[in-house]
Amino acid sequence: MEKIENSDFKQIGNKLLSWYKENARDLPFRQTKNPYKIWICEIVFQQTRINQGLNHYNNFIKRFPDVKTLAESLEDEVLLYWKGLGYYSRAINIHKAAQQIMNDYHGAFPHEYDEILKLKGVGKYTAAAVSSICFDGKIPAVDGNFYRVLSRIFADDFDISNSRAFIYFSELAHLILPENVGDFNQAMMDLGSEICKPKNPLCHECPLNKNCLAFSLNKVSEFPVKTKKVKANDLDLKYYFVHRNGEFLIQQRKDDFIWKKLFEFPPEISEELIPFIKSVKTVNHKLTHKNLSIEIFNVEVDSEEVWKDFIAKNDFIVTNVEDSHEKSFPKPLENYIENYHTAYRIL
DNA sequence: AACACGGGGAA
DNA sequence: TTCCCAGTGTT
Known part of the structure; x- marks a missing residue:
């Protein structure tokens, strides 16, 4: 100086x-x-x-x-x-x-x-x-x-x-x-x-x-001098994309962790839905401080009875692709919904 | 004082 | 990959 x-x-x-x-x-x-x-x-x-x-x-x-x-x-x-x-x-x-x-x-x-x-x-x-x-x-x-x-x-x-x-x-x-x-x-x-x-x-x-x-x-x-190094931690998440006839289930996150108040898929399901698991997809998503690995189980519920029963027993919100555009989702989940939308239109 | 918190663009 | 961006709140 x-x-x-x-x-x-x-x-x-x-x-x-x-x-x-x-x-x-x-x-x-x-x-x-x-x-x-x-x-x-x-x-x-x-x-x-x-x-x-x-x-x-x-x-x-x-x-x-x-x-x-x-x-x-x-x-x-x-x-x-x-x-x-x-x-x-x-x-x-x-x-x-x-x-x-x-x-x-x-x-x-x-x-x-x-x-x-x-x-x-x-x-x-x-x-x-x-x-x-x-x-x-x-x-x-x-x-x-x-x-x-x-x-x-x-x-x-x-x-x-x-x-x-x-x-x-x-x-x-x-x-x-x-x-x-x-x-x-x-x-x-x-x-x-x-x-x-x-x-x-x-x-x-x-x-x-x-x-x-x-x-x-x-x-x-x-310059500038910066010594502190930010370490990225690994975080594994698991979601179940429970859907039937173009409708799927979501819930709103709390405000105490990542993605505060955003919507997400059910993080767990009960026993009776396990037979309806059709496939699983792993999505890797990189954040500044975290490396996310998200396992998303595709759960297509073929039975209307099981579908309605599961909804009645849980607090999940029933939505569809169009209505979900009115809600805020984390980026990787939004991407998943868009892919589902594309695939669903082909059917 | 240290850490958590998204996502994208530039090199 | 790594860095960092018109930072703030919590612990």
């Missing part, structure tokens, strides 16, 4: 703003300071690439255009609009937070950082982003982009997997913070996404390369 004079720090933020003015990405939530829309987009794009979440964001805003609409909707429909996005507690929390805003703030989105922070699913990053973008709050919205950009500018080897990284890089951000923090925060996202990328950063196009210590040392690839 000794190679950069203190007087240079302030101009870095302003140079970034100048670059952003010309190179900002054209995104649907860039033309607004509506706190509802900014809040939703911040939640949608947590740990999610823009291209991956863009359709979800647009569909979500179209169906739930304001806090009141969202608060008065059913949780299952909110989850339906979240289908395929992952991290489903975000959808559950976003729904609860909308009701919080209706109940605790009379439907008016809170302006203060400390109040925004009280909303379910809103942490320090999101509170800072909404506060700065919508209400001129002077708080850096420190995310993965901040870690990467700042660690390179200052050639700082502070471990970003350390719990104190957020505090550490917040203080670093304050060194270069310009007046317009809202634009600054968004500019850091665009720079981190388009220029200062994790792999193969475009340093020759970077507006800050003259201020970047890592670049001047030719050590950009050494």
Whole structure:
């Protein structure tokens, strides 16, 4: 850090703003300071690439255009609009937070950082982003982009997997913070996404390369430093696809494990259904922290009597392919249903 | 402080 | 394969 004079720090933020003015990405939530829309987009794009979440964001805003609409909707429909996005507690929390805003703030989105922070699913990053973008709050919205950009500018080897990284890089951000923090925060996202990328950063196009210590040392690839390794565990699941005449059985998951509140097939069946097992298919599904192996037993119940008896004795929901589109399933189960649909149409 | 939580895209 | 993305909640 000794190679950069203190007087240079302030101009870095302003140079970034100048670059952003010309190179900002054209995104649907860039033309607004509506706190509802900014809040939703911040939640949608947590740990999610823009291209991956863009359709979800647009569909979500179209169906739930304001806090009141969202608060008065059913949780299952909110989850339906979240289908395929992952991290489903975000959808559950976003729904609860909308009701919080209706109940605790009379439907008016809170302006203060400390109040925004009280909303379910809103942490320090999101509170800072909404506060700065919508209400001129002077708080850096420190995310993965901040870690990467700042660690390179200052050639700082502070471990970003350390719990104190957020505090550490917040203080670093304050060194270069310009007046317009809202634009600054968004500019850091665009720079981190388009220029200062994790792999193969475009340093020759970077507006800050003259201020970047890592670049001047030719050590950009050494930053950020991250020591913590995420281990993927194996998880074996077993499901029974119990069906008859195009109908099949499902139930809703709890909110205490993966796929919170999503729908799934029965994880077990009683003795009388075992003779109807026709085949079994193993589906491998890779998640960030888990390697799933899902055994799905195809149980075609030829007997109407057994079918009705089993339904009467259990709490399972009877559905079909068409109706199941109104429910949110984990990705591998959704794929299975689609394959079943294709096969069933051929029959 | 450490861990759990989805899914997809890039290298 | 491995990494990582506009992070937060729980223990």
